[in-house]
Amino acid sequence: MTTTPPPTSSFALTPEQRAWCAQLRVLGAERLAPLAAEGEAGRVNRPLLRDLGELGLLARAVPGAPPWRRVAALDLCLLRESLAYSCPEAETALALQGLGAGPVADVGTAEQRARWLPAVATGEAVAAFALSEPDAGSDAAALALRAEPEVRGGKGAGGGDGVEGAGETGGTGGWRLTGTKTWISNAPWADFYTVFARTGEAPGSRGVTAFLVPADRPGLSGEPLDMLAPHALGTLTFDAVPVTRADLLGEPGEGFRVAMRTLNLFRPSVGAFAVGMAQAALDASLAHAGRRPAFGGVLRDLQAVSHQLAEMATRTEAARLLVYAAACAYDSEGAGGEDVALRAAMAKLLATETAQYVVDAAVQIHGAAALQRGHLLEHLYREVRAPRIYEGASEVQRTLIAKELYKETHKEARHP
Structure with a gap:
């Protein structure tokens, strides 16, 4: 399972890639x-993670050894789509490892990478991406979690002693994190969190800094959340949690940029996750419509049903191609490419909205049986809803797309 598929165009997979996906x-x-079925609902499934690591699959989402090569976006999309088809829990577990460790791979120090990335890639350590807050979900630039400076040798914001081993820059001994994060995947069971906090270099997004915070830091606690689809998701409370310059991910004030680069990689692959679920629902519907007796024939003989299946298939394929195109753009241009953010937002928007449509249509074709606990579509119906919200809701993706389009318009106006 460690052979890298050859590159592809945005429009067709190679035979080797098709075989790998199968x-x-x-x-x-x-x-x-x-393994997923044996896990406790709503908690991190560590045996499943270790198996993903043993198979070499986590290493495709997390660079696990020097020289810490950049994750290939198309490879990640094919992996997520294929796992989502047959085991959404394994897909989600893998993706969350990549998301949580993404900023470490991107801007982490040599020490941070050596300490955490190999353990994440083998499934021995659990990573988490802590961006959302109770009042700052879609508006990520409105973060309120405070990183208050602490003078070396003095008392910190939380009343404790100065943080040992902090850097000297600006006479600061470190920071104390105070506030709340919520809707955090893998919380409160992760081994470390990529945390985005406001250090105040400037208003809005320019005042956000990223930190790597191990779960055993004093003052850090958390509680699980009980969700419709029972994944590991929770709230984190930071009560003057000490961090130092050694915990920085990048430079102060650059945290929002770090977060967006990570999301530009993972947004198309969220679309791939959605496409995998849509394909599973479509295939189940094709099989059901071909055998279910109805009005002297089978369901697929009814034009209303066959046309519905055709629409489901067409939309799924369109979403798949947009996901592949976005991934190829990332792989050729990198996170800072000219249209990478635009393509990533389009891919996530279309694929997640399409998956919701396809799964709902599949439930309609199956009828009441699809809503019975334990049915494939009952499972997919719960799983498919969240991707339209996390990593930027559909409305946010439309806003991002519009902004990128206006950028292009202004650029053309300046250079006709």
Whole structure:
């Protein structure tokens, strides 16, 4: 499972890639799904993570060894789509490792990378991406979690002693993090958190800094949240949690940029996750419509049903191609490419909205049986809703797309 598929165009997979995706679907169904079923609902499934690590799959989402090569976006999308088809829990577990460790791989120090990335890539350590807050979900630039400076040798914002081992820059001994994060995947069970806090260099997004915060820091606590789809999700409370310059991810004031670069990689792959679920619902519907007796024939003989299936298939394929195109753009241009943010937002928007439509249509084709607990579509119906919200809700994606379009318009106006 460690062979890298060859590159592809935005429009067609190679035979080798198709074979790899088929192999992943089988692996998800036969090996990973039983492990997922054995896990406790709403908690991190560490045996599943370790198996993903042993298979070499986590290393495709997290660079696990020097020289810490950049994750290939198309590779990640094919992996997420294929696992989502047969085992959404394994797909989500893998993706959250990549998201939580993404900023460490991107801007982490040599010490941070050596300490955490190999452990995340083998499934021994659990990572988490802590951006959202109770009043700052879609508006990520409105973060309120405070990183208050602490003078070396003096008392910190939380009343404790100065942070040991902090850097000398600006006469600061470090910071104390105070506030709340919520809707954080893998919380409160992660081993470390990529935390975005306001250090105040400037208003808005320019005043946000990223920190790597190990879970055992004093003052850090958390509680799980009980969600419709029972994933590991929780709230984190920071009560004057000490951090130092050694915990910085990048430079002070650059945290928002770090977060957006990570999301530009993972947004298309959220679309791939959605496409995998849509394909599973479509295939189940094709099979059901071909065998379910109805009005002297089977369901697929009814034009209303066959046309519905055709629409589901067309939308799924359109979403898939947009996801692949966005991933190829990232792989060729990098996170800072001219249209990477635009393509990433389009891919996530179309794919997640399409998956919601396809799964809902599949439930309608199956009828009441699809809503019975334990049915594939009952499971997908719960799983498919969240991707339209996390990593930027559909409305946020439309706003991002519009901003990027206006940028292009202004650029053309300046240079006709």
